[in-house]
Amino acid sequence: MLTGIELSLTIAQIIQRLRGSHLHSQIERQAKECLHQPDVKLESLKEDVRSFLKTSGWERKLQNAVYRELQLPPRHPPAPPEHLKEPLVYMRKAQASWEKRVLKSLNSMSTELGVPLAHMRPAAEQKELTNKWNEMGTDEPDLSRFRPVYAPKDFLEVLIGLRNPNHDSSEDISVRSHWGLIQVPLNVRDIPHLREAYSELNLTSGQMGIDDHALIHPDVQCTRSLFCLHVSCVVVMEEDSAAAQQYSRQGCPTGLRADLWALILNATNQPQDVMHYEQLKAGVIQHNLLVDNLIYKDVKLTASNDDYYFVFEDFLYQVLLCFSRDTAVLEHFKYNSATPPKSYIQGEIISVIPFHGFSMYVAPLCFLYNEPFKLYNVFREMYIRYFFRLHSISSHPSGILSLCLQFERLLQTHLPQLFYHLRQIGVQPLRLAFKWMVRAFSGYLSTDQLLLLWDRILGYDSLEVVAVLAAAVFAFRAENLMEVTSLASAEAVLADLSTLKVMPLIQVFLFATAM
Incomplete structure (x- = not known):
């Protein structure tokens, strides 16, 4: 939570940024025009203008603009x-x-x-x-x-070679850190913390991408679909960015996804x-x-x-x-x-x-x-x-470096036998999964499943779910991967992801994995 001083500073920064925006000039013009309306009285001028801006939709547009500013990283003038x-x-x-x-x-x-x-x-x-x-x-x-300036595998080699000069890895109590390729000390969340952060994805909550394919009675499914559609229509009509983001956590209806995403992103x-x-x-x-x-x-x-x-x-x-x-x-x-x-x-x-x-x-x-x-x-x-974080070096929780480390930690902690087996045959799991993560799985999943994944990226304002899905794919194919004896055979097992269903994989990995 922000302290009183930090909150005041954030408010002042947002006001300063919005003051020079096109939205500010539009609202100012609308406020001046409404002064000519007969129901605007001098003795209640402030309340009447505010009421007009609210009923005409400008207050909501201002709220969405403020919400967008709040999604951006904070700016601290002294830093x-x-x-x-x-x-x-x-x-x-x-x-x-x-x-x-x-x-x-x-x-x-x-x-x-x-x-x-x-x-x-x-x-x-x-x-x-x-x-x-x-x-x-x-x-x-x-x-x-012409040739591409670089490929994702070139970028991965740079990430692998990265070291913190102030950190002595010999002090690391856990031997697991030496199994993986990423050797920088960053805080990444394990499954208990992920369960808490992504509670809306639990096994008992309704999910777009699961319920719409579930083997349930057609009448029940129709009722659920109509209810979800009704809620999403209300969110779009209200033009509420915060509500759209919250709704997106459990998936967007296909017909309204474009409107909901545009609303979330303002x-x-x-x-x-x-x-x-x-x-x-x-x-x-x-x-x-x-x-x-x-x-x-x-x-x-x-x-x-x-x-x-x-x-x-x-x-x-x-x-x-x-x-x-x-x-x-x-x-x-x-x-x-x-x-x-x-x-x-x-x-x-x-x-x-x-x-x-x-x-x-x-x-x-x-x-x-x-x-x-x-x-x-x-x-x-x-x-x-989001996407810029996938091809730049940073310590941000949604940065590609954190995603790589999180992916390795999830496998090491919850699939240690698989991780050890792949290491024994000279295969580093991250080298297989990196190409998925650096593209946020675009080009690897079927489009309908990819959009369901991106719903959650927008809903949670984080790319963390990309690393979770990469680990979940390995968990899903673990039985086959335990049988492979070479890099080529491991690549063959993971070559085609187009038939995978994203949400069942993520749900099972997060909420049905033994602790």
Whole structure:
């Protein structure tokens, strides 16, 4: 709980941030306009204006904006900016070193291929791109010379080599820490604490993703479905972000998921949002970046070859090309251990350098939003809240480092025989599971199951459930994995996750595992 001073400071910071927002100017304009209404009296001016803002829906919009601010990491003015990004010095140094390596790779590619990091497109090329904006998937540029700057396995090697210089591992009482690959001392939750944190997922609570497939009487199932649909409709109609987030913990109905997610993320669809998207689109048409080719390459290598997502190729290009130029994304670097790379075109900064599989963060959202600017707004909010943590080095509980450590600890504690067996044959479980976690399972689960998983990420405002699911997959396939004798056979056992049901796995692992 916040102390009185901390609470006052948080309130003051939120007021300061909202005061310069578009929402503030809209509310101010509405308040001035309502003064002309006959039922607004001078003697009760304050109460009448407040009542008008409440009945016209502006109070709810303000509440949602405040709720969004509360979801972002707190900002403490006395603390240096680098401490807000990452409190541990050795983590900051590791991230900086990794960034230099990635930038060096990008610059080397630019030099080798003779392709500038950024340049103005010729007029003819701008016109051509404008004409084929909605059909970019039909274009087949020569991408043979381009390669992904890095793959998840390269990033894993960096995480494995990370050490806290102030921590003497010989002092660690538990031998388990030497079994795994992650050797940094971070606090991660074990099953008893996870049960407490994720109590809504217990075996007796109704769950979207279980109840809708349960073998129960059709009348009972219909009643449950209608009740869930009714509640979700009320939440959407009330436009309450906090209620939508709480509701999402037990899964969202398919038909209302898009509205609920947009509400949780406070991803608005106002005229200024459309205008912002159009400005980004104009930037793509005017300037060509080297990372554009990396985006094309990644989409071709991943989503275009996926049975679920190949039809969204055009959407992926539109969203990712705009995203790479969006200065609004830079706001998250205040609490991200990473720093934004520069393209040196009129001071323009690239929001992110895509790695192999980056486009899979966007692909599942294409099932929910069929308008590019809506899709873009939701993806941007998902990225600056969650996905950036999956490819940056930090000590945050939802950071990829914590997820890796949590996954290893869960296996070591609750499946020690399996962990030991895999180690004996030279297989480290994390090397098999890392590719799932770094993508939040996108591209590995069937889309309906992936969206049920992401419901819980949004509902609990945490990526922790990704590590839990990775451990649950190993528990589910434990019998087969105990029979394997090589890395190749272990990979074969875990090759296809498309038939798995997410919620039963998580529920059984968390609430039916012997302590």
